[in-house]
Amino acid sequence: MNNLESGFESPVYITRPLLPDLQQINEKLLEIVNSKKVTNMGAQHHELERRLKQYLNVEHMTLFNNGTMALLLGIKALGLQGEVITTPFTFPATVQALDWNQITPVFCDIEPHTLNIDPTKIEALITERTSAILGVHVFGNPCDVYQIQEIADRYGLKVIYDAAHAFGTTVNGVPIGTFGDMSMFSFHATKLFNTIEGGALTYRDSDLARTLNLLKNFGIAGEDDVQLSGLNAKMNEIQAGIGLEVLRLVDEERARRQELLTIYLDELRDLPGIKFVTTQNDGSSSLQYCVIRVIEESYGESRDWLYQELRKYNIYARRYFYPLCSEFAWYQHLESTRAENLKVAQQVSSEVLCLPFYGELGATSVRKICRIIRQLHRM
Numbered sequence: 001m002n003n004l005e006s007g008f009e010s011p012v013y014i015t016r017p018l019l020p021d022l023q024q025i026n027e028k029l030l031e032i033v034n035s036k037k038v039t040n041m042g043a044q045h046h047e048l049e050r051r052l053k054q055y056l057n058v059e060h061m062t063l064f065n066n067g068t069m070a071l072l073l074g075i076k077a078l079g080l081q082g083e084v085i086t087t088p089f090t091f092p093a094t095v096q097a098l099d100w101n102q103i104t105p106v107f108c109d110i111e112p113h114t115l116n117i118d119p120t121k122i123e124a125l126i127t128e129r130t131s132a133i134l135g136v137h138v139f140g141n142p143c144d145v146y147q148i149q150e151i152a153d154r155y156g157l158k159v160i161y162d163a164a165h166a167f168g169t170t171v172n173g174v175p176i177g178t179f180g181d182m183s184m185f186s187f188h189a190t191k192l193f194n195t196i197e198g199g200a201l202t203y204r205d206s207d208l209a210r211t212l213n214l215l216k217n218f219g220i221a222g223e224d225d226v227q228l229s230g231l232n233a234k235m236n237e238i239q240a241g242i243g244l245e246v247l248r249l250v251d252e253e254r255a256r257r258q259e260l261l262t263i264y265l266d267e268l269r270d271l272p273g274i275k276f277v278t279t280q281n282d283g284s285s286s287l288q289y290c291v292i293r294v295i296e297e298s299y300g301e302s303r304d305w306l307y308q309e310l311r312k313y314n315i316y317a318r319r320y321f322y323p324l325c326s327e328f329a330w331y332q333h334l335e336s337t338r339a340e341n342l343k344v345a346q347q348v349s350s351e352v353l354c355l356p357f358y359g360e361l362g363a364t365s366v367r368k369i370c371r372i373i374r375q376l377h378r379m
Ligand SMILES: *Cc1c(COP(=O)(O)O)cnc(C)c1O
Pocket: 066, 067, 068, 069, 090, 091, 093, 094, 136, 162, 164, 165, 185, 186, 187, 188, 197, 198, 199
């Protein structure tokens, strides 16, 4: 019973927003307030768009007030309809963006290493109603972008990616935002790079810029010219201004997370039944999350057991993604939601656990979390 770890004094969450210090925020706010232009694509918006294009190494980008609106309007701009083949192992926003476009999601099982849509299972799901494949780069791990493109080309389908976790991910050195027809990035406070709330689309066809700019601003093209039925999805100047300050911090944050990930791996890798979800497909990780899988057979306890036990130590791990999107009540009439077609996703969803992972957490806390997980295992 010697040297047993006790819990943390205050709750430890899986992430904390990366934010500039108050003085920098104040200076930015002063600049914006003095300009009297607080929204509708002002100086901060233009500068953030320019800097993010450089950072993500993409040619075309449009900013939005959040990632969900970006995806919803991106799907609209591409003219998708009918059915879209996607993954059940994702955040609800991915499929809800389809719902709001009156598109039926067709759920495809996932691949057991990347946890992304399994390209070998896509073809069987294609019908004459299919208009696109919507992949998600889960935890920043790239989808098999080459195989997905090959299938899409063969059937004349569009390819769109939810890259909400993949800020800075590359595939063989190629920036993630350049694959497919379009990619969505989320800048929510919980994401590596954030504008508190915010998002962006990157895309191949430069003509989409005009449509997307209309769609995010009520379709207004001029004082007396409303060209299409849009929405209000503009990123405001305070979001953009804070984003510019956060962007300065991203590389250092990534370096700190890399250090923490190394500690997690060193301390837990040999624990029976604990498997790390690591980078695959020649990708470089975005370091968005630190994710383990708890394999009940070898660990001796379930993921849910570990999740509950950690809470007693004030550690609030998260079960991402659980439940699967295919389990939502409003999809139960769809054939593709049947559990026997989604065996890998079902299994993985019962095993995944996101551990606390952000620079400010520090090495000492990560070591303590690892010791707690190890001592739980021995109990
Ligand atoms: C965060 C997230 C979204 C939603 O982005 P918001 O900016 O919060 O609207 C969509 N998909 C995935 C996979 C996400 O993690």
